[in-house]
Every structure is written in structure tokens, then in C-alpha cells.
Amino acid sequence: MRSPLPVSRTSAVPAGAEEPISLRDMGSFHVGGRLVEIEGKPIKEVTFTAGGVPARVDPNGTYQVEQMYVQYFLPVNERGACPFLLWHGGGMTGVTYETTPDGREGWLNYFLRKGWSVYNSDAVERGRAGWAQYPDVFKGEPLFLTTADPFARFRIGDGPASHDPDPAKRRLMPGSQFPNEGYETFVKQLAPRWTTTDDAIVAAYIAEIDRVGPSIILFHSQAGPFAFKVAQTRPDKVKALIAVEPAGVGDPAKVDVLRTIPTLIIYGDYIERDPRWPKIRATGIAFAEAMKAAGGSVDVIDLPRVGIHGNSHLTMMDKNNLEVAGLIQTWLEGKGLSRKR
């Protein structure tokens, strides 16, 4: 796919059949974060641009850190009951929900076309949120992933040795829905991440929902604990939680706070074949059961059990991504949160 135009034509929905996306507004903002003081560094002379003029830069002073980035798309024909927030997983950014690595429409466009005001974000230290110097501000080192690492860990490949630079030689899970031909592009979407910034990420997400107001949150993987914790902090501002393969949960001692928030938890395929996912899923199921015991409304969908097979950890990028999105949209309509067309 050399240009985005052919790309759009390869969408799961034939381009000819697609209505235009009509927006009353689109834009972005940064929110949250804090100011920190850094002292004791030597003054530098920096030539910012080759052939430019050197500037004296004093690295001592006040820095803005731990803010996050939010991009919003507001449809003309709004049918959602409230804003729809998309939160990405670890080592990833809001690109997660945009065009799939093989060039099909992602969940951002899907939910926008369904009439939701969609807010797609980059969490603290990821993408357009920017990141802070370490060890001065962030503790520990950033983590980078090899091109091979996510292939098995995200349940695309069949076993730790399943990745190969040659797409034809990669051993995908039997019946995998991941677009193997897009794996190189998926790897380009990966961003360095820390494992020490959870509190800052949660604080910025709270700032986001305080600004946007009562919203639905759809979140993936690492954002599992973030979204449940934000909901436990601002239960009045969360109208529904949609957890896509959450890697963690909220505070088990506060499940009663989530009682009023309709919650959907989705797991993909091959869980049992993975060394880590049976336990990760069990943690999610236990949290869901505790929410229910506290009077909450939680639906757990294991995609293979409803006849949807082959999904990796990257459900929103899999070839059947719009089928899974449709299942989420139907659930939201069932909760009275979206008007049918």
C-alpha cells in the first residue's frame, strides 16, 4: 500500500459504501502534569539546527512534566450518550486505534462513524504526551522492545521462537486473525515506556476525564488498572468501562464503588496456550466476580466462546477488528448509551 488512498479502499467496509466522516469539530489539547525544579546542571551552548546560530541553554530551572495528549473528533450526527475515550496499552500510543498496521479502518473511525465523540489519547511519557528526563524525574530506565518481542507475547505467534524477519517464515497461531503482512508497521508504532510512571499516568487520566466530563472509557492491556482506578476515583464521571484484554485491575477493596458502572471485559483467543495470560485473565475474572458480588453489572466475553476465533492481544488491529467493535457497539446500545441509526 503505497498511499493512504488505496489503503482506505482496502477497508473492511468497501470505500464506495462508506459515508463521509462529517465533523462539527476536531482538535487536540494537553492536560495534567506538574512542574518540577532541576538544578546543578552545566549551562550548554546548543546549535539546534545545522548551519544555525548557537544558543545558550541553561538546563536548570522549571520543567513541565507528566502531562498527556488528547485528540478529539466530534461528529455532526452525534448518537452517543457521552464522550468516548480510547486509552492504549503499554509500549503503545493512540495510534493503536487508528488505521490498522495493514491499512484497514481502526476503532477510532468505527466509533466515530457510529456517532460517538471520540477522544483518542497518548498517556504520560508516550507519543505526543512527551517524556521527562531520567533519573531526575522518571525513575528507572525506559524499556524498548525488539521486533521479535511482541510477536509471541501478544499471542500473534505460536511460541517464543515463532517470529522471523521473513513474514512467510513466521509461525502464527493456528487461525490467527492478526494481519501478519502488517507486523513490520505495527513494530514501527511501538514507543519506549517506563514501568515506574503508573501514578503519573493515572493522575493525568483523571485530569482528562475532569476536563471532558462524564464519559465511556474503552481501554487496552496496561490501561486496565489505570481505567479501573480512575473509575474508582471518579465513579460519577464514568458511564461505562470497556476493558479489552486488561493486563491488570483496580483496587479489590473498592469494587463497590464501581457498582453503578456497566462494564464489559473482552478476552481474545489462545489464552490457554500462553504462559502468562491464563493468570492475567484469572485476575480479571476474579475482579469481575467481586464487582458482581458488590452489586455491579459486568459482562465478560471470551471471544472464542461466542464464535469469534483467532484474536491476538491486539484485538483492534486483527482482521476481524470491526466484528469485535460491532459487538461492543451492540453492548453499548443494549445499555441505552447509543441511539441506533
Add this chain to the structure above:
Amino acid sequence: MRSPLPVSRTSAVPAGAEEPISLRDMGSFHVGGRLVEIEGKPIKEVTFTAGGVPARVDPNGTYQVEQMYVQYFLPVNERGACPFLLWHGGGMTGVTYETTPDGREGWLNYFLRKGWSVYNSDAVERGRAGWAQYPDVFKGEPLFLTTADPFARFRIGDGPASHDPDPAKRRLMPGSQFPNEGYETFVKQLAPRWTTTDDAIVAAYIAEIDRVGPSIILFHSQAGPFAFKVAQTRPDKVKALIAVEPAGVGDPAKVDVLRTIPTLIIYGDYIERDPRWPKIRATGIAFAEAMKAAGGSVDVIDLPRVGIHGNSHLTMMDKNNLEVAGLIQTWLEGKGLSRKR
């Protein structure tokens, strides 16, 4: 501004008067970059998510580095002769062209509304492009800016001591058009940057234009040398160059290659009051003169000389940003590159 809805209402164009933005498609892709091998690092056990399950991570292997991110918006009523690429400056990302720091419409929306297919990007090592580990891949340290640094250097403030945390105490240039009340938000848009990645950035921009095809490039500050070099490498694929306060230029020995490319160079206000900008501008003017001497078509506009006063280095964020955008649009129409409505 608590929510983007009021924000959009504060647009320079009254929201009521705005037509919807109607898109035949929107999406994103990553392009460019290379694979590198990293060896000799210890294997780590990483718990990616608090309460999650530890994973064994081998940091040795192949890494994808130096790719860039491109987000595109394709209008239903296309009136531009070709795609319109927006390239940001140093320490910044594509956010530069989105909503202004005080919540008005930026140049992305403006040119989209004028019927251009707009491609807004994050250069290598910035924003959603991701960044590579150093010193293994990138040489040197990343550069972070204090909240005070850009205030005078971007010609918002009047002198090096003009910045103050209290907006009311900041000494702006007399008649400044920069939205002082948005400065805190502008600072949140800043991203760490290196000064050693120019070649990788140019290579990725060439990959972008090779994928998108013949395009107009509008570029700011640090992207000056990048855009002129890309045009000198792919003159057949650059239909116009719009340089907004370029911090550098191309190869003076190859100005003849740019002969066929209509070029507009724009400078803001307060150049003479700045310690660095008179020389930076002189470099740009000399390059423009050399292009003309080689038979090129170059228009240089010093905004104050055409009655547009008060512009900082961040023209696209200043309160009169749409007036300057209109000047650019008129220039493009004059070159026969955009059909009038």
C-alpha cells in the same frame, strides 16, 4: 477552557458560521526507518503492569528505529492540486498545527477546510514516531527545554528575563500576537529532541514523500533545512515549498535543482530585537537570492512589511494565525495550486 466544545466555540471563525469538516477518509501510517542489532545486554525480568505477571525480556536483538508518523485527513471536496504536508519544528511535534494553545483552530483545520488533503506528521524521534535508545542508536543526549526557555527564544517575550510563571507578570513583545494565556499549554506540547538525528529525519521525510507522492510542503523552523534538502533530493515530488521562519536552508551548491519549485518564505516580527534571528533570517534571504539567481521563483514575506504585526516564531499559534494562513492560501491560489471556492 474545561472542554473542547467551548474551545471550538472560541475559534477565530465563529463556530456557528463554520461548515462541518467532511472527510472521505482519515487515518495514519508510519514510514521509513531501519533495523539495527543490539547485543551484549543482560536479560531482564519485567513486570509490565502492577499486579501483572512478570515476563522475561531479552533486550538483545533487532530493533526498528528512525521511522516517522503521519496522520492524514482527506476532504470530500478536494480543491488542492496535490497533498499538503505539514512539517513541525525542533522540540515540537505535529501538535504544532492542531488546536492553538489557547484553543482556537490551527492550520491543520484551516487548510483542510480549504480543500487540501493534509498530512500532519511527527518527525523521527518526536511524538508518535517514537525514539531509539542512546547512545546505542542515537548519539548524544536528548535536549529538554525549561518552561522559560522558548519564551524569549521564540520571540514571545521581550528579553531573556521576560518569562514569569505568572502570566500577568510576563513581559511580552510590544503588540505581541502570541496568546499569553495559552503559554502553559504550549509548554506541554514540547517534546525532548536530539541535535544528532538530522540525517535520519531527512531520510524519513524522503520516505514520506515517496509514499504520498508529489506534494506541497509547509515547514517550520528546524524543518527548514530538512525540507530544502528533501526538495533537492526529490525535486520532481515537491510542487511548492512554504517555509515559516526556517532555522536553516538547503545545500547552497544545489539551488538550481529548486528552480522549478515555487517557494514562499515567511518571517514574523521582532527579528531585529533578537540576538540570533537577524543572522538566521540573513541565511534564509541569501539562500532565496541564490535560488532566484539560478532561475527559481521565491517570494519572501516579512509580515510586518505587509502590515501584519506582532508575530512570534510560532506564527501558526499566534492570535492572527488564520490571517497568515489566508496569506499562504492566497499565494497557493496565485500559483494555480488550489481552486478558489
